[in-house]
Amino acid sequence: MCEPTPHTRRPAFADGLDEIRTGRRSLLKVVGAGGAAVAISTAVGSAPAAAARSPKRAYVLVLDGCRPDEVTAPLMPRAAALRDAGLNHPFASSMPIMETIPNHVMMMTGVRPDRSGVPANSVYDRTEGVVRDLDRPGDITIGTVIERLNDAGLTTGTVLSKEYLYGVFGARATHRWEPAPVIPVSGHAPDVATMDAALAMLDAHDPDMVFINLGDIDRVGHSDLTGPLSLRLARQAALAATDLQVGRFVDELVRSGRWQDSIVIVLADHSMDWSRPASIIHLQPVLDADPLLAGHVVIADNGGADLLYWTGDPASRGAAVARMIALASDTPGVLEALDPLVDPTLRTGPLGGDVVVHARAGWRFTDPDIWSNPIPGNHGHPATRPIPWFIGGGHPVVPRGATASEQARTLDVAPTLADFFGVGAPVGGYDGTSRLA
């Protein structure tokens, strides 16, 4: 689930303003293509673009929540054309937990959550004793490829439509869009505004790498009441509208002469699955009814995945985990309940809970309360692993009209960017693989 949750204050934009007010970032306001003002902050002290810098450019375009089977020529002609002309990875996957923040972090770090510190959107923070979103710059505990590029003397940009993404990536990029307008309920900027900002950033600063999140497909998908009926009417309208923004971006690269020097990585952070109102999984009362677990389990609801945290006597963790797995596994709609210390596929790390519970397709979690998650569209469970993943662009390194059978993952973005720019890998290497290798 990537809807804003009411249990924590969201200080990301406020922190950004503080950085500007205190002089750590300078602010440039330009007029976007739509006529509205676009605010871009820049890290103070970053080197201005050198006259003889490399023409190489890389852009990462995240179609948030897009399913691979939605990138079709009738519905998304520009995205489909970009895919078909470049290198397509039809066997591509989001990684656990199939949520927005961890997968964007995996894109920029190239490592799994047990190394990045970001396993889910929503976790139980044992230090603070609260369930909160991982939306703080300090939540990422390893260097990102953004910093590697900066350290190499290149410039970077983030154009992130969602407030918590703005928050978690913080001031890492040389240039950062200060999102506006932001839709109050969804906490995201509409794609047309996001693309205005991206194009304005290209025009004003021309960063070597820009990381862009387009949030409309996901946001509309979450609330599409026709989703469970397989109609997805609102969703389809969003797909078509977002495709126009993809087209604007490609057109600008061509118009500005950047196309032949650019790679454009297009992918999603996760897919989307829809559930009927009755297909909900409410684990909190199930766990509270157990004598061992009652009052000692906190749940962080991530839509298609519940993360269960044992808060009782640490010595009883083993027994508690066994009880949680047994009770969750017997609950209708649950696909599996896994101990991350045992299951090698999760690699969610210490913040990811003592038990990870996945929903079946067509189901969603709602915890801790029965009203906590009323939205039909969700992700986080294995059904939402498939994503589009392709590389377009005119740079000679991009294969033309190729399709690869290797499995691509969100993890592969950072090593691909590092490969393209030649900036190397972090200590311990990447968990992902360059798709240009």
Add this chain to the structure above:
Amino acid sequence: MTTLHRRTVLASGAAAGAGLAAAAQSPAAGQLSPPGIFRHGVASGDPLARQVVLWTRVTPSPDATPGSGLGPATKVRWEVARDASFRKVVSAGTVTTTAARDHTVKVDAGGLEPETWYHYRFVSGGVTSPVGRTRTAPDEASTPDHLRLGVVSCANLQAGWFSAYRHLAARDDLHAILHLGDYLYEYGPGEYGYGRANVDVRPHDPATEMVQLADYRRRHAQYKQDPDLQALHARYPFIVTWDDHEVTNDAWRGGAENHQPEEGDYTLRRDRSHRAYDEWMPVRMDGTATLDDGTRLFRRLTFGRLAEISMLDLRTYRDQQAATPLLDPAVDDPERTIAGRAQLDWLKASLTAPAQWKLVGNPVMIAPVTFAQVPQALIGPVDDVTGILPRDGAPYNVDQWDGYTDDRREVLTHIRDRGVRDVVFLTGDIHSAWACDLPYDAATYPLGDSAGVEFVCTSVTSNNLDDITGAPPRTASLTVEAAIQTSNRHVRYLNFDDHGYSVFDVTPARAQMDYYVIGDRADRNAPAAWATSWATRSGTSKVMPVDRPVTGA
């Protein structure tokens, strides 16, 4: 399965008998391989990256005929070389075969390089066998640009000539042959031949239904002497599974439609058929090429990152077919199975393999085919009242997955729950050609998603609809095809009339099935022609028409 039941067959067989002998005496029937120690040809199968199964059968003495139990123990040397002249032998060995294994030879030749063509031969008593050609699979970590298979099923020798095999053997662009079952038939002469009159174009040997071990051995031997089948075996490695006729019609784990009490214990009969299959087919059973170590046939073959084939056995573990196809609620009974628990779990694990394309060698059709569509959401309530409405609509053929809907639902639900993509079922059995989506809810489809696709190849020779009705091809069947497609919107292509073969080509971008049809099965030299092609683009789980077949390497 055959649509003719045993009683029908027996009734019509006698009348057809006179014509059979005449056909069998035709010059064409004499074109069997010449007598000699290697008269049953050579074969290879189950290619792995570094090993492949090699097969032959020797006849060391005149009395060592198949099924006789006679003849001396015989040493046979096998050789694998990079070149047809065997100057570069890369793997070789010697084995001893005896009458106890019907003088068959089966070795798992190792020490080979991945994705490489090889030549192989056998030598015994100073005589050298015909040279066969085979190809290893790509290494597991490799990324081949394509995999191309010939696809066949349902080759009834009495019903005609194996022209489909001959045309496939003439191609030079395949990597292997996928045989989806009914490689041979159990019937005696006069039972289940060519067309409505059951004319035997070539009578079976022995001249009786195969029941005893010697019967199965002799029948395998007869098929292995067919020149077209010999040519295809020598040309490409085979990847095989059985359907029912390798034992007997409409087999299930405890019996079969075509097994009568006077034929003895069914399980013993099945064991005999499996023994002969293990002896005579280039296949690993229970993971090995040796005999007497089990007859588990379901297995996986990997072709790099591109594809993995899971070959199913849907006869050995299944419960008995439902009695009344249209109304029996047993088709939905969760206690009934077509695959068996162990194989079903194994298949589910196969579907989450790291290979891109999950191909399933599927002996019987999995796409639902019904005549009465009711939305799934209403089936539960209706069932509560009547208890008679099958969960997926009223099936017409309960010998296929339609008769075991709980197993199918488990497989499709698994695909959906796990976000599995690019699943292709490759199917035989029903003597007709199909291209289908695999809807989660057939009643509301095309609203809703598809779990994968299914391509069904037609029969090499076994009768299909026009043969049974006696109507001219592409006349009466068109009405049936239209009715089925009207009630089953996920069935995009259907041809009930033609015989032939298919070519399946898979690349990272798409999987395509080309359907070829042959002329008259009774014509020893029947021509073949391309009929149509259907493909599924990766990630779509839906089939679409394609305007031309694949060509070139």
